[in-house]
Every structure is written in C-alpha cells, then in structure tokens.
Amino acid sequence: MQTTQTILLQGGLDLITPQVTMPPGRVISARNYEPDVNGYTSTGGYERFSGKPSPSDGISLDDIAARRAAIAAVPGTGPVRGTTVYNSALLAFRDQNDGTGAMFKSTDVGWVQQTFGSTLDFTLGTAAFTEGTTVTGGTSGATATIKRVVVTSGAWDGSAAGFLVLSGVTGTFSAAEFITAVPGSAKATAAQVAIGLQPGGTYEFVTHNFYGAATALRLYFVNGVGTAFEWDGTTLAPIRTGIDTGSIDSYLLTAGGPPDKVLTSASDRIIVGSTAVDNPAYIDEYRNHLFLGYSVGAVVFSGPGVPLDYRTAAGAGTFAFGDSMTGMLSASTALVCFGRGLIEYIAGNSVDDFQKLTVTAAAGAVLRSPQVFxxxxxxxxxxxxxxxxxxxAYGDFKTGTVTQLLEPLFKQKRLASVTPNTSLVVTAKDQYRLYWNDGSGVVLYIGRKYPETLPFKLPITLYSSCVGEISSGLGDRLFGGGTDGYVYELDKGTSFDGAVIDTYLRLAFNNLQSATQNKVFHKFTADVLCEDALTIGVKFDIDYSRSDERGDPRNEAVEGGTPIVSTDAYASIDWTQSVQGELTRYLYGFGRNVAVTLVTSAADKRRHTFPSSTLNFSPRGLVR
Structure with a gap:
C-alpha cells in the first residue's frame, strides 16, 4: 500500500552524523543555499555599487547592462580595504598609486574622494583654543580654521602641548612662531602637516556619539598601519594615543630573541619591541570610552566622553593582553578581547573599576571572524x-560550538591555509556570514533551537564587508569590498553581477524510519516558494549510491507562486495567482533509502525556497 512522508527542510549541512540516523530534513552537500525561517533559500545575487543607479532596477536587459557598465571600481590599486555606512552613504577605502591610502564616498555620480585638512602641533599653550575660530601665525601670517583641539600633555597654564586640526589653511605656519586665536595662544613646533591615510591594512569601524549633541554621531576607524581617526563627514582628526607598541614579533619563552631589542613579559610569551608605532588594528566603544586594540597585545582606552584624549588625567588607561590580538568587541556588559590562543574581557565602568578577566587561555579567535550577534x-x-x-553570573562568559556538524569542512579549510577575509551579521535574517579568501563562505542561521549552516561559493573574493542603512526607514543593506577593487551590494539582483547563480542541494538519505526495510519509491514532491517560474534539475540515488537504482538527471518545470499580495495596485491584483509552486519528480526506485539532489542555474530568477518535501513510497519486505 502506498503511503507518504512529509518533512520540513531544516537542519542545514551535516557532515558528521551517520547516514542511518541523520534527520531527513538535513543536507549532505550544498552550494549557494542558506538556511532561514522558511527552509533552504537560494543565495541572493550581488551587483557592483558606487551610488549610481542600480543595475537590477533597470527596465530592460540593455538598460541593466548599461547601468552595470557605468559603475566603476573604487579608484586606486589593490583590494577595497574597508567599507562602512556613515551619514546615509557608503565609504570605501583603497590604496592609491602614489603610495597613500584614500577614502571615497558613494554619490549619485559615483565615487568621490574625500579631502582632509592639516595638523599643527603646538607647545607652551597658555590659553585654550576653541573649535570654529581662526588661528593666525604671529610671524608667518598664515591662517586657518580650527576644527579640533587636542591636548596630549600639560594644561593651559603654559605647559599645554598637543595639536590642532585645521581646514582652509592659507600660507605656511612657521616653526617656533606663536599662534593665536580668540581665544587661544600657544607656540607652533613646526609647519602644518597634511593629514593622510597610510596604505595597506584592513579597516575596522565604530560609530558613536561621545559628545551628546544630536548631530555628534561620528565615525571612528583603524587600519593597523596608522593611527586611529575620527571622521564627522568633513573633518578627519588623527587620534594619537602616545603608546609605543613597537614593531612586534612574538617568541615562546624558550626561543629567546634578538639581544638588541627590548623584551617585556606578557603571559607565556615574550613580546619583542623595536620602533615606535601607534597603529591600532581594532576599535570599539565601551562605557563611553573609545577602546583601541593593538595586534601586539595592548589595549588603550580614552577618557570618558573624550575619544581624542588619552591622558591619564582625563580618565584614560591601558591594559596588557597576553597574546597577539585578533579582535575586540563590545558585547553584553563587557568588552571582549580575542587573541589567537586567548580570550579575555574587560568589565567595569571607568578607569577606577575596570578589570580584565579571562574567558579561556586554551583557545582563541581567527582573525576577521569575530562579530556580535x-x-x-x-x-x-x-x-x-x-x-x-x-x-x-555578572560579566562571566561561556563558550559553545555552533557548527559541530561542519567540523570536516572547517578542518579542510584550515589544512589548505584558507583564512577568513571578512564576516558580518545580518540581524534581520538571524544570520552570521563568514567569507574566506578563496571566494567561499558559510551562512550560520540562529533563528531556531539549533544553529544551522550552509556553504556558498562566489565568483569574487571579498576583502571587507559592512551592513548599514543608506536610505532612512528602508532597512539595512549589505555591502562587500572585493579584491578586484569593486564594491558590491549583496543580496541584490538576480545574478552574480551579470553571471549566473548555480545552486546545488543534496538532501540526506532518507530511510523513512526503517533502515533495513525495502521500499518502492514512487514520487518526490517539494514545495517551492518563488515569484518566478523555475527550471529545477532533479536526480535521485538509492541505498547510499551503492545501488544501480538511480535516476538520471532531469529538468522539471515549476510555476511561480507567492503568498504575498501587494495593496499598492489593489485594482490589478490577480486573485488567482498560486500561493506557491510545486516540484514533482517520479522516481520508480527500489531500495532501503533515497536521496534527492536539486540543481538550478539562472541569472534572471528571483530567489527560491524549499520549505518542505514529500516522498510517496510503498513498504516491502525486510532485508535478510
């Protein structure tokens, strides 16, 4: 007698569980699908981005192609080293052919390079300067508008030293001349110096309002090769901490080190320092302090509410971290610091009660992978x-694995020296995405009781990524900076920037809760959510592919359908439209278990989802 079994397609990729006990909703091989609230959904497309009109919004194939051709890469050379959304625009950072770094802003005419001002160092300050006033050189006659005033030591009693951030400079200030403003008086130590970005590195960002004013939300960033910076959309201010981290190598205690370098002990390692470098690689805000992390194992924080002030008198301080840092995140009630073999966290409210505690000294995080979900x-x-x-317990943390079922995949990547380039969190989808440097990656879904993961493979390699809102009220958008110099908007369009999206999904071998009983498999049916008609390739295998019973690949047509009804054009609604599509494949197979493989390839179809499937079968005798 023929009967049926319907299963929800959930659980993600499973490379660990024995086939005989594997839940039938899981998959044993996949490419370019992601787990979500509905089931298994095909990977979204991506398209190049610069602020110009979107290719996928074109009205014809020719219009789409023309829009795509009009979008250029970020000017420069090498990968896009950082991307972030600030003030409703995307900022992208890329090295230039003249050996500098540069910041570009997306606009409706494409990428526009941002210009920066100058710094003017001073000493012997006797009266405080005020932002927005004009400073004048007593000897040179040079003038400029003061945008930032940063004191690095002393007080306005004749001992203040620091620097001014200037714009609109006219002339050249002279060394040792007195500079004055209303109010303000000090002595310049040298001519003004143009503010610039160092080439290289990888950018990390945080936005925060340290100043309280409604318009004071500012962007702070680091790249591991130069100082940290503050950016408000027009003024770029260097953040000088005064720390001497040195050019660092790490040695085990038994290894020793070069005798001409200064050695300082840090946990079970010796940190070897040489030339003075203020080059933080990690950044975040915690308890209204700006925290900077250095790859060599140092953490520095500003005074509360003063992200440019790193004087102890302002409430600034520092911690030693006993490993090479790989990340730093503000999470829950603590600031978590990651090393390759160490995880610690900082708890407290200010320099008076900040304390550093250890989560684990037995493991750590791989570079570019930490994110907060x-x-x-x-x-x-x-x-x-x-x-x-x-x-x-307050402030304590515990670790737990979320991808045990994919351990062989991660091991394969590790043995092949494939490393992460970037990662991001898609809050609206309960997803974490990891992008490796070979163009592959995984999507982790945390929206159900147990985490689910599926892999993807892109024809490009992302070097950086970000999530942010470009248009107010329209939600977050996803962006990736490629190693080819282009910025791409992710989950956008129906293609990989014009190329087809190939998808592959092989369901687990299903024995229908009877591992040693033969069955006749009659039909496989899958529900399909997609607004477009699809052609889906279907293949089936019997008895773990050992049997000669197997189906040849065959394409099946699926009509489009969606339960979503728009009220924007109520009078033109087609009330007869299908709620969902259905894929049907007759199997005609005999054996103990069956696995079905689903394949698609298209550049003009919207995303599709497989929420469930049904097998029609007839039980037969036990295998003896």
Whole structure:
C-alpha cells in the first residue's frame, strides 16, 4: 500500500552524523543555499555599487547592462580595504598609486574622494583654543580654521602641548612662531602637516556619539598601519594615543630573541619591541570610552566622553593582553578581547573599576571572524564557529560550538591555509556570514533551537564587508569590498553581477524510519516558494549510491507562486495567482533509502525556497 512522508527542510549541512540516523530534513552537500525561517533559500545575487543607479532596477536587459557598465571600481590599486555606512552613504577605502591610502564616498555620480585638512602641533599653550575660530601665525601670517583641539600633555597654564586640526589653511605656519586665536595662544613646533591615510591594512569601524549633541554621531576607524581617526563627514582628526607598541614579533619563552631589542613579559610569551608605532588594528566603544586594540597585545582606552584624549588625567588607561590580538568587541556588559590562543574581557565602568578577566587561555579567535550577534560574540576557532554567551553570573562568559556538524569542512579549510577575509551579521535574517579568501563562505542561521549552516561559493573574493542603512526607514543593506577593487551590494539582483547563480542541494538519505526495510519509491514532491517560474534539475540515488537504482538527471518545470499580495495596485491584483509552486519528480526506485539532489542555474530568477518535501513510497519486505 502506498503511503507518504512529509518533512520540513531544516537542519542545514551535516557532515558528521551517520547516514542511518541523520534527520531527513538535513543536507549532505550544498552550494549557494542558506538556511532561514522558511527552509533552504537560494543565495541572493550581488551587483557592483558606487551610488549610481542600480543595475537590477533597470527596465530592460540593455538598460541593466548599461547601468552595470557605468559603475566603476573604487579608484586606486589593490583590494577595497574597508567599507562602512556613515551619514546615509557608503565609504570605501583603497590604496592609491602614489603610495597613500584614500577614502571615497558613494554619490549619485559615483565615487568621490574625500579631502582632509592639516595638523599643527603646538607647545607652551597658555590659553585654550576653541573649535570654529581662526588661528593666525604671529610671524608667518598664515591662517586657518580650527576644527579640533587636542591636548596630549600639560594644561593651559603654559605647559599645554598637543595639536590642532585645521581646514582652509592659507600660507605656511612657521616653526617656533606663536599662534593665536580668540581665544587661544600657544607656540607652533613646526609647519602644518597634511593629514593622510597610510596604505595597506584592513579597516575596522565604530560609530558613536561621545559628545551628546544630536548631530555628534561620528565615525571612528583603524587600519593597523596608522593611527586611529575620527571622521564627522568633513573633518578627519588623527587620534594619537602616545603608546609605543613597537614593531612586534612574538617568541615562546624558550626561543629567546634578538639581544638588541627590548623584551617585556606578557603571559607565556615574550613580546619583542623595536620602533615606535601607534597603529591600532581594532576599535570599539565601551562605557563611553573609545577602546583601541593593538595586534601586539595592548589595549588603550580614552577618557570618558573624550575619544581624542588619552591622558591619564582625563580618565584614560591601558591594559596588557597576553597574546597577539585578533579582535575586540563590545558585547553584553563587557568588552571582549580575542587573541589567537586567548580570550579575555574587560568589565567595569571607568578607569577606577575596570578589570580584565579571562574567558579561556586554551583557545582563541581567527582573525576577521569575530562579530556580535545580539549580545553574544560569534567567532571562528580551529574547531569551527563558536558563540560566546553570558552566564548567569555578572560579566562571566561561556563558550559553545555552533557548527559541530561542519567540523570536516572547517578542518579542510584550515589544512589548505584558507583564512577568513571578512564576516558580518545580518540581524534581520538571524544570520552570521563568514567569507574566506578563496571566494567561499558559510551562512550560520540562529533563528531556531539549533544553529544551522550552509556553504556558498562566489565568483569574487571579498576583502571587507559592512551592513548599514543608506536610505532612512528602508532597512539595512549589505555591502562587500572585493579584491578586484569593486564594491558590491549583496543580496541584490538576480545574478552574480551579470553571471549566473548555480545552486546545488543534496538532501540526506532518507530511510523513512526503517533502515533495513525495502521500499518502492514512487514520487518526490517539494514545495517551492518563488515569484518566478523555475527550471529545477532533479536526480535521485538509492541505498547510499551503492545501488544501480538511480535516476538520471532531469529538468522539471515549476510555476511561480507567492503568498504575498501587494495593496499598492489593489485594482490589478490577480486573485488567482498560486500561493506557491510545486516540484514533482517520479522516481520508480527500489531500495532501503533515497536521496534527492536539486540543481538550478539562472541569472534572471528571483530567489527560491524549499520549505518542505514529500516522498510517496510503498513498504516491502525486510532485508535478510
């Protein structure tokens, strides 16, 4: 007698569980699908971006192609080293042919390079300067508008030293001349110096309002090769901490080190320092302090509410971190610091009660993988992705793996020296995405009781990524900076920037809860959510592919359907439209278990989802 079994397609990729006990909703091989609230959904497209009209919004194929051709790469050379959304625009950073770095802003005419002002160092300050006033050189007659005033030592009693950030400079200030403004008086130590970005590195960002005013939300960033910076859309201010981290190498205690370098002990390592460099690689805000992390194992924080002030008198301070840092995140009630073999966190409210505690000294995070999901950091270690969650005790954390089922995949990447380039969190989809430097990656879905993961493979390699709102009220958009110099908007369009999207999904071998009983498999049916008609390739295998019983690949047509009804054009609604499509493949197979493979390839179809499937079968005798 023929019967049926319907299953929800959930659980993600499983490379660990024995086939005989694997839940039938999981998959044993996949490419370019992601788990979500509905089931398994095909990977979204991407298209190049610069602020010009979107290719996928074109009204014809020719219009789409013309729009795509009009969007240029970020000017410069090498990868897009950083991307972030600030003030409803995308900022992209790329090295220039003259050996500098540059910041570009997306506009409706494409990428526009941002210009910066100058700094003027001073000493012997006797009266405080005020932002927005004009400073004049007593000897040179040079003038400029003061945009920032930063004191690095002393007080306005004749001992103040620091620097001014200037715009609109006319003339050249002279060394040792007195500079004055109303109010303000000090002595210049040298001529003004143009503010610039160092080439190289990888950018990390945080936005925060330290100043309280409604318009004082500013962007702070680091790149690991130069100082940190503050940007308000027009003024770029260097952040000088005064720290001497040196050019660092790490040695085990038993290894020793060059005798001509200064050695300082840090946990179980010796940190070897040489030339003075203020080059933070990690940045975040915690308790209204700006925290900067250095790859060599140092953490520095500003005074509260003064992100440019790193004097101890202002409430600034520093911590030593006993490993090479790989990330730093503000999460829950603490600031979590990651090393390759160490995880610690800082708790407290100010320099008076900040304390550094250890989560684990037995493992750490891989570079570019840590992100915050909700209040919990997610990161990659040697065993896969882990989630750091708060325990009941205040400030304490505990670690837990979320990708145990994919351990062979992560091991394969590690042995092949494939490393992450970037990662991001898509809050609206309960997803964490990791992008490796070979163009592949994984999507981790945390919207159900147990995490689910599926892999993807892109024809491009992303070097950086970000999430942010370009148009107010329209939600976050996803962007990636490519190694080819282009910025791409992710989850946009129906193609990979004009190329087809190939998808592949092989469901687990399903024994229908009877591993040793033969069955006749009659039909496979899958529900399909997609607004477009699709052609889906279907193949089936019997008895773990050992049997000669297997189906040849065959294309099946699926009509489009959607339960979403728009009220924008109520009078033109087609009330007869299908709610969803249905894929049907007759199997005619005999054996103990069956696995079905689904394949698509298209550049003009919207995303599709497989929420569930049904098998029609007839039980037969036991295998003896």
């Amino acid at each position: 909700g209040e919990s950091p997610i990161y990659l270690d040697d065993g896969g992705l882990r989630r750091l969650s708060s325990s009941a």
